[in-house]
Structures are given as C-alpha cells and as structure tokens.
Amino acid sequence: MAVAVRGGRGGGGLGSGGVNAGLRSFFSYRVFLSAMFTLLFVATLSAILTTHPSASSQLPSSGDAYMHRTFLAIKSDPLKTRLDLIYKQATDHMTLVNAYAAYARKLKLDISKQLKMFDDLAKNFSDLTTKPGYSFQGQDAVDEEVLRQFEKEVKEKVKVARSMIVESKESYDNQIKIQKLKDTIFAVNEQLGKAKKNGGIASSISAKSIPKSLHCLAMRLVEERIAHPENYTEQEPSPAIEDPSLYHYALFSDNVIAVSVVVRSVVMNAEEPWKHVFHVVTDRMNLAAMKVWFRMRPVEGGAHVEIKAVEDFPFLTSSYVPVLKQLESSYMQNYYYKNQGENGSSGDATNIKFRNPKYMSMLNHLRFYLPELYPKLHKVLFLDDDVVVQKDLTGLWKIDLDGRVNGAVETCFGSFHRYSHYLNFSHPLIRDNFNSKACAWAFGMNIFDLDAWRREKCTDTYHHWQNLNENHSLWKLGTLPPGLITFYSKTKSLDKSWHVLGLGYNPGISMDEIRNAAVIHYNGNMKPWLDIAMNQYKHLWTKYIDGDMEFVQMCNFGL
Template identity: 70%
Template sequence: MAVATRGARGGSSFRSLFSFRIFISAMFSLLFVATLSVLLTTNPSTSNDDPDLPTTGNAYVHRTFLALKSDPLKTRVDLIHQQAKDHIALVNAYGAYARKLKLDISKQLKMFDELARNFSDIASKTTYKTSLFESDGPIDEDVLRQFEKEVKDRVKIARMIIVEAKENYDNQLKIQKLKDTIFAVHESLAKAKKNGALASLISARSIPKSLHCLAMRLMGEKISNPEKYRDEEPKLEFEDPTLYHYAIFSDNVIAVSVVVRSVVKNAVEPWKHVFHVVTNRMNVGAMKVWFKMRPIDGGAFLEVKSVEEFTFLNSSYVPILRQLESAKMKQRFLENQADNATNGANLKNTKSLSMLDHLRFYLPEMYPNLYKILLLDDDVVVQKDLTGLWKIDLDGKVNGAVEICFGSFHRYAQYLNFSHPLIKESFNPKSCAWAYGMNIFNLDAWRREKCTDNYHYWQNLVNFFFLYLSFLC
C-alpha cells in the first residue's frame, strides 16, 4: 500500500515539475526573441496607452494599426516595462522552486529576492514613474535611455544567475529522480519477495483437488470396515537398536507417504529400516488406513502413533504445552507472525502452534531403547541410500546435521530473540545454525548432556514459545 501511494505522489510531482520547467523555458525563449526583434527593428509597429495590454493575437493586430498614431518612444517604454515584469515572474518562479525543493542554496535565494526587488525598484523610481509611466506628455528620451540601460543590466545579471541555477536544479532533480527510482525498485523487490514466499508456501502446501478431504474419506473407509483396519500389536523391530530408525512428525498423509517410500525405494536393505510416524489425534486413524491400504515394499516396518499416546507429554512437564494453552501467548504469537508478514519476513504457518513441531526435543524419552535416530521433515524426498549416516562417528556430539551458513542467512539472530537480555548475554547472534530437515541424533549423548532439561530451562526462563532454542546442545 505504501509503495503505491509513494510512487503516485512522487510521479505526479515530477511530471508537474517537468511540465512547468518546459513552460518556463518556452516563455523565456519567446521573450528573448521578442526583445531582439524590438531592439533591432527601426520601425516599431505596436503601441498602446495601456502598458498591460497583451501583445499577441488580435490585440497585437489592433496595436499594429494604432501604431500609426502612437509615439515610438512610448512603445519602447511598454516593451521594456513588459520585459522587466516577465523577468520578475521568472526570477520569482526560480525562487519558489528553491524554497519548494528545500535545496541548500540560501545565498541563491537571497540573490533571487534581491533581483526581484531591483526590478521592482526601477519601475517605482520617482523619475521613471513620473516621466515614463504617469506622464501624458512627450517622453524624455534621455530618461528612457537611462531606464533601458538599467533594465538591460539587471536582465543580463538575472540571465547569468538563472542559467547557473538551472544547471544546479537539473542536477538536483536528476539525483532526486534516481533516489525515487531506487526507492521504488527496493519497494518492488520487497513486495516481489513477499509474494514469491507466499506463492512458494501455497504451492508447497497445496494438494490436488482429487485429494481434498482425504483424511475424512480414509476415516470413512475405516468406519465402514472396522475389522479390516484393526490395530496390530507392536512389533519387536520398533525397539530394536540394531536397525535403522526414522522419526517423522506430521499431519500430512501424502507427505509422510512420499518420505517413507523415497527412503525405502533407495535403501539397499529396506527390511532393516523402521519408521516411527507421529501425528495428531485427528489424523492418526487416516494415517493408519493409508498405510494399511498401501503397504510399504521391501519389508520395511512402520508404526503410527498420536501425540496423545506419549502420556509424559503434558503441560506439567512440557513448558511449550503450558504456553500453547495460554490464550495470551497464542495472541502474541499470531501478532508476531502478522508483523513478519507485513515486513516481508519469511512467511510461516501455524504449524508452530502444534506440539508436532516440538516433539524433536523429546526423542530420547519417546524412544528410550534406541541409541540413534534419523529425524526427517515431511517435505524431504530421499534420492540415495541413507544407511551411511548411522556409521558416522559423532564424537560424542548430539546432533549430526548440515551447516547452512551463507552470509547472514541461518544465523542465531534469525531464530532467537536477542532483544531479551539473557539471550543477548548467552549467545552469539552470528553463530551458524544448521538445517533441520534431516538430522541424525545420538540419543545416548543427548541423555548424557541433558539437552531436554537445558531446553526446558530456557523455555521457562524466557517464556516465549516461538523462540527455537534448538541449537543449545
């Protein structure tokens, strides 16, 4: 909104300024030609008793006929007086420009004002006023010659100053035009980035029309065939630490299916891979029906659970749940998201209001019998065998991830609220973050370092649930 208003105002002002300058230049040229023609002619052809009568069109023809009966010297007085008046208007116009544009030319302003005063003073001099303008008798040629000389001297000075000022104004206008153009380009770029981020988000989260209400249709299938989709007993492979375990937290049935099948398709030994899918209570039934109808190939194992099945995840233990249950904190979060969208920041979604986005901090407690687990986001498509990740020696560290430091991107400053004094004192805003789409976690090291307790400490201390303190370990 601000861009359109700013651009319209700036464009209108520049066009009016440009049109006015063309008009002034044309008027100045016509006056100059008219003055030369009068000064060079030996037979003046216009005269009138009224010095303010126009000298163009029908009036000019009328004055030409009257010139046969008029005094030639009176004509010269009229022309010189008109020339002085025109230059007063021109000088005042440039003076108005100087004030309007607020340029640093106070000295030039004084010169324009002084020139305008000098032109006015000439016409108001008693000698000229009585002899040339108010006299009904013959005009004194000596007085007229002196009057003409003074006017021409001031016209010469005015032209010199105006030419110099015109060059300065042209440069200033070009600079201002460039600044306005740069500002408009920056605004357009910010708007394009924001629209691009929104379009990317929409395209990433949209699904074909044929898949609309998929979860509801899957639940209808389960209700129609309860025996067919009866829950199975947990398999021993779900807790076997010698296998390759994956954790996927999502409420998107299609996305989870793509991740799982891409891993299995590229696995050398798919029967050694175990997938732990956790979703919310609303989608757990649909997720189970989907994988029951479309079993995984290669003998891989998959279990689907809801967040509610992990009973230790309650508001008395998990700070984020207490904050999510607080209407005030929800309002603060939504206001922050609105500010981010207005400022062109990365467009987020309300996934952060779901516990699914915070389950990664409780992996050691969710799977107490496992030593390592690979966390995959639901927007990942695997293109090669991942078993090599379990062979990486993490050297006692908790997290194996891809570092994503490119300039100022993905630094702590983008994830933590450094306006909070404790955050500012404890962390470096320039430290590198890491990609969280695929992470191999050493759960034994996690338990040893008590990373979840550390995470709780900062959550309770800061009490700001949209701070992603996922780099503390």
C-alpha cells in the first residue's frame, strides 16, 4: 500500500510541475515581446523628437543660400559674359596664329610671305584687344553697341585667320610637302632632260655651223686670187721645209683664221722664229684661200709655211686608208648624210655629236700618217687649230721620250678620263688587249718621234683597229679612241703646264693656270671664233688675230 501511495503521489506531482513550467515560459515570452515593442517605440519617438528640431532649424539657412544664388544670377550682366567669350575667342586665335608664325619662322623656306601675314594678323589681334575704344576693364556696365562693334571686328579677324590657316595648312603638313616635293623633282627632272637634249642639239648645230665672218673671209680671199692671179703663182718650196734640224709643226685645218692665229701665236712667242716650219694641210675647197692669206700676210720673223691639200698626197686612197674606204660604204653614207628625222633619231642628243661627218674627215685622221707625210723628218709637233701658243715651245724637242712615240699631257683624275671612258670594254677584243684603268691623254699638242713611230709600225696598228671598228662596236667616233689604242703603252706623260685644256667648255679654269700654260686649248663646242665662245677666254685668242688685214676688217670679226 505504502508503495502504491508513493507511486501515486509521485505521478501526480510530476504532471502539476510540467504545467507550471509551461505557463512560466509563456508569460516570459510575452513580457519579452512587450519590452521589445516598448523599446522600439521609445527609440522611434526619440529619433523623431531629435531630428525635427534640427530640420526646422536648417530651413532658414537653406533658404538664405537659395536666395543668394538667385540674387547673383539677377545681378550678373549677360553682356560681360558675352564679352568674356569674345575675348577668349580672340586670344585663342591669336595664340594659334603665333604658333603658325613661329613654325614658319623656323622653316626658313619659301614661306616668308606667310610669316609676314601671320605676324601682321597676330599684331592685329593684339592691337584690337588693347584698342582704347574697346577697353572694358573697370566698367560696371558694358555698352552693347560698343560690344557689338568689337564682336564684329573680332569675327572678321577670326575669319581671316581661319582662311589663312586653311590655305597654309598644307605648307605645314610634312606628308603633303614631301609628296609635292617629289612631284616637283620629277617634273623638273623631265624638264632638265628635255633641256639637255635640246641644248646638246643646239650646241652641236652651233659648233658645226660656219659663221658669216669666216665665210666672208674665205670668199674675199678667193675673190682676191681670181682678181689678181699674177700675184699668187706657185713658188719653189724652201729647203727648210725638209730640214730635220729645224722645229716642225703639223697643222691640219680648213679654217683660215684659226690657222693664222696658231701660226702667229707660235711665232710671236718664239725666241728664234726663223727656225720654225709650219706644215699646213687643208682641203681642196679652202686651199686657195689659205695660200692667199699667207701670201698677203707673210709670217713674221722669217718662219716658213708650207700649204698643201689632202689631195696632194697620192698615197691617201681608199685602198690604203680605212676611213676613206668606210666612207664609201652605204652604211656610213646613211649614218652621216641621211635625214635623221626620217627614222626618228634626230632627237638623240647623246649620239648627234658623233654623227658629225668631221669625225670621219680625212683632215682629222691625217695625224695618223705623219711619217708618210713627212718622210725626212725625225720629230714633229702636232697642233690642233683651236689652240693658242703662249710660250716658246722649242723645249718640247729637247724632252727625252724614252723611246716612246708620243709625248702628251694626261687628262685623267680619279676615275675620270680613263680608257674605259672612250673604249667599249664589254667587247672581248678591247677587254683582252687594254687596261680599262689606263690614263687617257689629249690630242691638240703632241710631240711625235717619227723614227720611233716607224719602228713601232704605229700606222699599221691604227689600220688594224680601224678595220675592226667598221661597225663602231669598239669605240665611238672621233680620233682620240683610235689614238689611245695606237699609242697604248707608247706615250710619255708631259708636265700639265705644257697643255691646258677645256677653254671651249669649262668656265671654271683658273686664270693662273691659263697664264702659266705654254698652250691653251679651246676643245669643246665653244670655239673662240663662234658667237657662243666664253667671253672670259675669248680675248686670249682674239689678240693674235691680224687686225690690220683688210679682209678681217671688212668681214666684221668683232675685234
């Protein structure tokens, strides 16, 4: 029983305790919620009460700021704002113009005119902004009429500045300038090429032409011969003509006045003129005129002159002379005498000078037959007809040629005037027999040892190579290339003061060099007897013209 009672009490006590615990938990939760809501309400109320007075206190301040900004906006003058913008526009364009002016000043090219325009425009901007009538500083109000006038002038200047910048922009654009420069160079090169071609043709025509004065002189001399034949009968040749102990000169030309100048200049500068003998050979057409001249005007000082025509030497036939044989061929006839305009090659300025028939003239090639022309002589001084002698030349006969045939002044310097300049070294015959770097020399004043010439058989050498060059494949026309071949390794170099060249094409020869020269040579197209002669050298030739000769005065040589 006792156990049962305990057990019942124990069970009833346990159920009552669980109910009480649940009630306590429920009431605790409600108290917690109430407290939380109370705290939240208090916090919200506190926040409202705290922010409301602050907001109400700041309203007047915000209202004052708004009213202040509104007052400034009302007080500001719109004309001054407009004035500021105009000033800024003027200042900006003045700065831009100054920048272009500085760049133009730096370039120093062909834009000096633009530089002045930019400088003037910048000064105009500066003057405009400082003009007394447009001084707006210190003024409370801006006169609208004055502002309008100021704005108008600024806009005009701005318009001019923009226009100038647009027009000048390409001058400062490097790419455009480079392209324009390339185009200009190309156009100028084309014009230069045409000018050179036309100049070459004109120069060649001038060089080949016979001036009226020369034609007049020849006609007057022939007329004199016809009018007075008794005065010009043939005379016995002087023994001096074949005397090897005298100083002999060979001169081949059809130009009467040129031959007279050469002979006169030699004699006037010779110490012993009576020991000098001149062998003049001309063509049949000019033989009479040449003889009449030297009969009317005998050489001073007792010097001797022999005058002959090419036709007076019977060995000069086409069967012996390659040049004469080649001139008889149809190829050469067409090459020289056919109208070049028919085949369109007349404009070839490079080759037109070589189409001059004088290059195949027998007078030009007589220099290769000196031993046959003068079989009794040992030494001969060959002179071209476009030279002037300024000193006694007898010293040339005293030079030891060391067994060589030809004594001449060399013309090479650096890579210029070497054998490669005159001969075609792409041809195996030339390439295998000659040195392309060998130094060239000049015809015009050459002392020839005729005994050495005969020993070396130089004329045969000349014939051999002239025959090989019938089609002009070995060298261009003229006498210097075959001369370089004929006397290859047989030429002794002379001092340059003996022979100064270039007075017929080079205006830069120093007068000291000319004065020190024994012989000056007018090689080139500008011969001293032509109108195209260079004035700075012409007087050196004209002073040896016999101005007292009546026909010279009549034919107006311009002395």
